[in-house]
Amino acid sequence: MGTGRQGASPCDRGKEVTVMTIGDMAGFGTLLGIWAHPDDEVHLSAGLMAxxxxxxxxxxxxxxxLGEHGTSDPGQWPPARLAEVRAAELSASLAVIGVSEHHQLGLxxxxxxxxxxxxVVDKLAAIIDEVRPDTIVTFGPDGFTGHSDHQTVSHWATEARSRTAPAARLLYATTTAEQIDAWQHVYDRLNVFLADGLPLRIPSSTVDVQLxxxxxxxxxxxxxxxxxASQTADLIAMLGEDTMRRWCCSTESFIDAESAATNATWGTWRPPGNP
Incomplete structure (x- = not known):
């Protein structure tokens, strides 16, 4: 899987840690991902989970x-209907990567x-107490894209880990300068990043895990x-399968919570109509 420090343990808290082989995964132990909407987990950590x-x-x-408002056509996809579809899609998606344990908070x-x-933190703390993860993966304080749900979930997950499992490693999904430079033409078409100061441009040499x-x-x-498909079919059709694979399915980057910037004031996106 690419280049880097062959056989480096992901639990080495030094920089330039690259997951190279299945054997390296032992350092992550039990893995818990905490996300806002169906498809967040796959976009940001499918390779890690698989x-x-x-x-x-x-x-x-x-x-x-359940991302029940994740449509530009609410007439065709009213919230209750879309929630059912997305729940089924999420189960199918997780099955592809071999994940069968899933908790839905219903928010x-x-x-x-x-x-x-x-x-909400108490609910997450109860899940953490049951799972006893060695590694927790979620959004950084920026929310990756700046979505308010993403930022809030990051805050919840960070606090729940602090209260319940402070020894667990906490990884924030991030973007590197190299990734952004390589795919700026895609991001320009998608308008993915919705807050000031984003996307993050972390040097690859300073990320803690790069898969x-x-x-x-x-x-x-x-x-x-x-x-x-309710979220990705149009995207894949627009970009083409080859571009989608190379852009979205080639690299996943994470930074330890202790290494992440926590003092930045991020702009926060909210959907139209919300104060």
Whole structure:
């Protein structure tokens, strides 16, 4: 899987740690992903989850909402209908990468920031206490794209880990300067990043985990993305399968929470109509 420090352990807290082989995954132990909407987990960590499962490790996924407002055509896809579709898509997508343990918090799409903070953190803390993860993966404080649900989930996950499992490694999904430079033409078409100061441009030399997906793993990630067709079919059709694979399914980057910038004031996106 690409180049880097062959055989470097992901638990080495030094920089330039690159996951190279299935054997390297042992350092991650039990993996818990905490995300906002169906498809967040696949876009940002499908390769990591699949590699862990291939290595025989436990992987658990938490999703805060069902993304029931994730459509430009609410007449065709009213929230209740889309929620059912996206729940089924998420199950199928996780099955592609071998993940069968999933928790759904049932919170309103676009409304995470309005939920009682301590009550949600308590729910996540209970899941963490049951799973006992060695590694937790989620968004950084920036929310990756600046979506308010993403930022809120990051805050919840970070606090729940602090209260319940402070020894667990906490990884934030991020973007590197090299990735952004290589694919700026795609991001310009998609308008993915919705807040000031984004996308993050972390030098590859300073990320803590960088997973370079080989062809087989990239194909599995693409298949998992395809399974969430309500969100990805138009994107894949627009970009083409080859571009989608090379852009979205080639590299996943993460930074330790202790290494991440925590003092930045990020702009926060909210959907039209929300204050």
């Amino acid at each position: 590699s862990a499962r291939d290595a025989g490790q436990r992987v658990v996924c938490v999703t805060a909402t 309103p799409d676009g409304g995470c920031a309005d939920q009682p903070f301590d009550a 370079r997906l080989g062809e087989d793993l990239a194909d599995r990630k693409l298949a998992a993305l395809r399974a969430q």
